[in-house]
Amino acid sequence: MPDTLLEKLWNLHEVTDLGGRDSLVHIDRIFLHERTGSIALRGLEQAGCGIRAPRRVFCTMDHIVDTRPGRGDITLVPGGREFIEATRHSARKAGIHLFDIDDSRQGIVHVVAAENGIVLPGMSAVCPDSHTCTLGALGALAWGIGSTEAEHAMATSSLRVSRPRSMRVNFHGETAPGVSAKDMILHLIAKFGSRAGRGYAVEFAGPAIRALSMDGRFTICNMAVEMGAFTGMIAPDESTFAYVRDLSFAPRGPLAQQAQAHWRELRSDDGAEFDRELEVDCAQIAPSVTWGANPEQLADINGVVPEPEAFEDRQKSLAARQALAYMDLEPGTPLRSIRIDAAFIGSCTNNRIDDLRTAANYLRNRKKAPWVQAMCVPGSSAVKRLAEAEGLDEIFRAAGFEWREAGCSLCFHAGGESFGGRRVISSTNRNFQGRQGPGARTHLGSPLTVAASACRGYISAAEDSR
Amino acid sequence: MNLQTQIFHRGIAATLLQPNIDTDAIIPSREIQRVSKEGLGEALFSGWRYRSAENREPEPDFILNQDPYQGASILLAGDNFGCGSSREHAVWALKDFGVKAILAPSFGGIFFNNCALNGILAIELEENSIQRLAEWVRIDPRGNLLEIDLTAQRIRWREGKEIKFDIEPARRSLLLDGLDGIAATLRHEAAIAAFEDADRDRRPWVYEFPDG
């Protein structure tokens, strides 16, 4: 019987069938960060439970650490220092790997897990963070959990999980120049809705996915959760193998060869049946920007803010009305005429080296509009070093961008720095109300769209200045 | 970790029907200022419930500030309730406020799991059932109480009327038994160890790896 990638990954990790759709699933890697990891570690301590395999647990500081130059434990987030210190204390005591603020491997948890080879194709990985699905781009089974489940995973190296249904999304055709992985995933979410993936593990496939760099694939899988999916994944191929080769936690020598032979099997067999299949024609995709407060509330850069009444679905039209009130936008407004106050390149969606190169390439010899606060926050300390070695930091600075230390930064608002009350073009993944600060109006777009918009001071595509 | 789910619950239901209420709306990240699961009820919906986060002056327009909804133990919610961030604080805040059950057309996946693990009953119901319940409850919120029976999987409302609901068996038994999940899984310890022994041959790199 031909199997889907999901079935193969599931079979690889199923310890026991618990009846119904439920299985006890082996967890190969567990990640924590200072915001939700601290509480899971403390919860275990209080329950008097040990960690079953501490060497397979990794923790980084990313969510609330300061990203301004010269940072230490002090952060603008109220109570933030307690989280940092508690996490450090518990992590050391528990004997897990800790990438502390000054560690050369520090960075956003999902960026760090990939670029160090901690998660590899075929592995199962969890983290108390909803964007853990990012790692599915490696051909891993990776998903976000809550703190209680993180405690469970640490104590037992396993989790009770309901088997998700299988979905495949085929991206066929070619994308036009200037259309990025971010535009592809936003387009998919807008087309099928932010709940289309509910209950599914979504395999992204097709020639346009194969053509993407690993960094682009991470962007795609990162937003699987924004369509409500259990996780997203991409079958590993030569690009994947080249990416993981020689990473610091990856196997070496003969073991690497054995691993690669195993990884080659990790793909959906011809004729495998999916519970649902969707098709996307990449030729239809233009650079896109959200106008609302949910990633599905999206328009093509050439488009206008829609009429809420135009949605047939009552819930959608209600949501659109509320979103427009929050976003302070009138139906019919051309996207390109929307003036922005801030531009943010960052987050686990879009702050890997490819993203920074693309943005910097555009920004060379250009300047942000005078009224825009522009900021670039690399995904990890390693990405930052690499970018600096290539001179990208100089380009960002010369264009008027702040160049920050690695972390989540203004991807979300934890009470510290804020885009509160301002309109932001952002390379992040969530445009929910208040996500980037109370009253912040977030427009999601690709790093290239953010760079172009920063320069014109209005929502723009790169082509606007060619 | 005792969950004390109520097998049978009768209570005041408040309506929050807008779709996509995310976990950051349920508890804004800025409210999470201590490494603790306790005492988060005050921060529940704080962005909507208070006029200003600092002095906690209640926003009279927000439903949970209105009589008798301060005592609501059931939420009738919109589609995709609890989407977004995985933070379990959203569930801890609801629980601390006194919420026992949430009825919505759909939930965010991680939030849905977190509810069961903390003894909150999250029930998926069709949107028009939610609408009917909401209309009836609003007529007399103090008198028109909803009765939720987990064993029989039904909600009683207006005299003689009931709505059946589905719940996966595993989730139901988790709620009914209030089992400590870790203890339950550790009963499979031998199977986990056997799995790892076999897996170590198949995928040695998962278990033995360079230390970075």
Ligand code: SF4
């Ligand atoms: S960058 Fe944003 S989305 Fe990614 S882990 Fe950090 S807060 Fe979450």
